[in-house]
Amino acid sequence: MTRLHRNLLFTLACLAAIAAIAATATYLLAPSAPDPQPAASASANALQAEGVFAAKARPVITLSATNYLGKQTYTNHPITQRVANALDTLGYDIQIMHNPGLRSLAMANSGVVDGELIRIRAVGTEYPNLLVVPVPLVVAGVGLYTHKRHPQVSKRSWHNFNAERFAAVKGMMLLEKLPPQFAHTPVIYAQGYQQAVHQVIAGRADLTLLPTSYVDRLLDKSEAAELVLLQPPLPPAEGFLHLHKRHEGLIQPLTRLLQEQSMQQNTSSIARSHAR
Structure with a gap:
């Protein structure tokens, strides 16, 4: 191999090395592609804010009731619906549990459940942890x-x-x-x-x-x-909603809502009587 050939091969090798270095530098210095995860998280947050995802479950008030009729007495009872409407306005759902009379009171007083759906007002003297919502839900002969x-x-x-x-x-x-x-x-x-x-x-x-x-x-x-x-x-006997004392903050708003219900019912009854 002549000297000329050797110089030519050396020059080509140098040029190849320079090209490789330049390609590496270009790769290292080029801006990286954006991480798709933050965008996905941002989209999820936006959808959640718009209510696309399921809303957080509402708190539930569990009330015990006595099964006097031998069946699920208060599951679809008008008294239950009246209390459910008031609690719904305050952002709560309602759940009814049927229990024998004394057990029902004991569970409500001890805080196992959130209260008693319907009891006479005098119950508070023997069960001090129960607070009465002072609006009669029923007046029974x-x-x-x-x-x-x-x-x-x-x-x-x-x-x-x-x-x-x-x-x-x-x-x-x-x-x-x-x-x-x-x-x-x-x-x-x-x-x-x-x-x-x-x-x-x-x-x-x-x-x-x-x-x-x-x-x-x-x-x-x-x-x-x-x-x-x-x-x-x-x-006659008046029946009242009783709540465990941990729900003392609900007494006043429930009183107001149940009183409003009573006024609306009285107004409707008067209107029906005049329509006859």
Whole structure:
């Protein structure tokens, strides 16, 4: 190989090395492509802000209720709907749990659930952790009933009635309405209103205390015909929502909303009466 050839090969090798160095520098100095992840995150945030993604679940208020009718009494009850509407306005959902009477109170008082759906106002004196929402959800007539063939039925008055056994639903706060003369009468406890009625019809109890609306509207007509309502009428019972004290902040707004509901119902009732 001549000297000329060697010089030519050396020159070509140098040029190749320079080209490789230049290509490397170009790659290293070129601006990198944007990371797609931040853009994706930004898009996700934008969609969430616009409500495209599911909203965060709302807090739930769980209320216990007594299953006096032997079925899911308050699942679709008008009282439940009224409380649900008020809680919905305040940003809460409602859940109803049915429990036996005394257990229901104990669960609400201890804070296992958030409160009791419907109880008479006097409940707070024995269960200090329960706060009443001071708007009656229901005003119920209550009465003392005996069997139509009871030996003392002709008296027609509970004032002169001598009861040896009294049928009562266990945990029923309506017993607060029981006249004092029956305060020491032995009690036969029933699981629900219907069982109390059966105890009276069967002669195992002389009297029972029931909401008059239950006997008039819900009790089987053949069974209702077996009962006699003793006179005079007892004072009506008012039912209230009670909440555990940890929800004290809800008492005032719920009071206002339930009062507004009552006013609207009264206005609608007046309008209907004038339309007749």
